[in-house]
Structures are given as C-alpha cells and as structure tokens.
Amino acid sequence: MKLRTQILLTFLIVIKLLLGSVFMYRIGLDPFFIHADAIAAEQAKDIEVTEKKDEKKAKEETIDLKYLISKKLEIEKEEKRIAAKKSELLSIQDEINKKIAKLTQLRDEIRSEVAKKKTAEEQKFKHLIKVYSTMKPQNAAELIEKLDIKLAIELMSKMKGDAVGKILSFVKIEKAAEISEGLVKRE
Numbered sequence: 001m002k003l004r005t006q007i008l009l010t011f012l013i014v015i016k017l018l019l020g021s022v023f024m025y026r027i028g029l030d031p032f033f034i035h036a037d038a039i040a041a042e043q044a045k046d047i048e049v050t051e052k053k054d055e056k057k058a059k060e061e062t063i064d065l066k067y068l069i070s071k072k073l074e075i076e077k078e079e080k081r082i083a084a085k086k087s088e089l090l091s092i093q094d095e096i097n098k099k100i101a102k103l104t105q106l107r108d109e110i111r112s113e114v115a116k117k118k119t120a121e122e123q124k125f126k127h128l129i130k131v132y133s134t135m136k137p138q139n140a141a142e143l144i145e146k147l148d149i150k151l152a153i154e155l156m157s158k159m160k161g162d163a164v165g166k167i168l169s170f171v172k173i174e175k176a177a178e179i180s181e182g183l184v185k186r187e
Helices: 002-027 030-134 137-146 149-158 161-168 173-186
Strands: none
Touching: 030 137, 030 149, 030 161, 137 149, 137 161, 137 173, 149 161, 149 173, 161 173
C-alpha cells in the first residue's frame, strides 16, 4: 500500500502542476506580474521626470550660455569703446601738455622781454637823472616845467636833495608846489 499511495500522490502532484500550468496559460501571466509592472511604470516615470529635468536644465544652461555669450560680447564692445576713448583722451592730454609747455615758454619769454625792457627803461631813467643832475639848475628847471607832472615827480624823487632844491628854485611856483606835493606823497 505504500507504493500505491506514493504513485497516487505523485500522479496527483503531476496533475496539479499540469492544471496549474493550463490555468496560468489561460489567464495569462499578468496577475502574477501586475506588481512588477507597477514598479516598472514608476521607474519609467522617474526616468521621464529625470529626463525632463535634464532637458530643462540643458535648456536653462543653453539659455544661460547664450546670455553669458551675449553679455561677454557686450563687455568686449564696451572695453573696446573704453580703450578707444582712453587713447583719445591720452592724445588730448598730450596736446594739452604740449600747449602748456609752449605757453610756459612764451610766458617766460614775455617775462624776460618785460624785464629787459624794464632794465632798459631804468637805465634810460638813470641816465636822464644823471643828465638833469649835471645840468645847470636854470636849464634843468626850464625842461622840468615842460615835462608831465608824474614824470617830473618820478625824476626828482630819484635825484639828490640838493640838486632838486637848486632846480625847484628856478621852476614856476605852481609847478614847484605840485612837484613838492608829489614828492611828499611818494615817500
């Protein structure tokens, strides 16, 4: 009986397996792998989301890259404009420096000429003082009366006191008074 039972049990197991296989074939394998499909779908969604994020990031990077390139071009243009302006300003500054140097030279020449002229005038004036001082007082008085009052005062202020006194004694009283007043105010 033992052998029969074992054969019977083996036969039943084989039939059960066959029936199970037929059943699975008839209904398909879907019910057993529904869960697997859900996991695969989630993974597919995750992949899609990641791809979308990557695409969005790539677009942003492309946009950012285009923006950066345009900004770089703008900056380069501005740098060129500034460099041109700088060279223009430097050339203007050189021109100004040359003109300043020329004006300084002209000023120095003018000062030199003025100093020479002043020295020459002083020499002439000293010579005139010497001439009037050595003249006879009567002749000097006649000439002084004909001179402009300012020049007469200037001339007499540079002469020695005793020569002025001798000359003024021969000058008309009104003119002598004006010269005397001018001499007092001058000192």
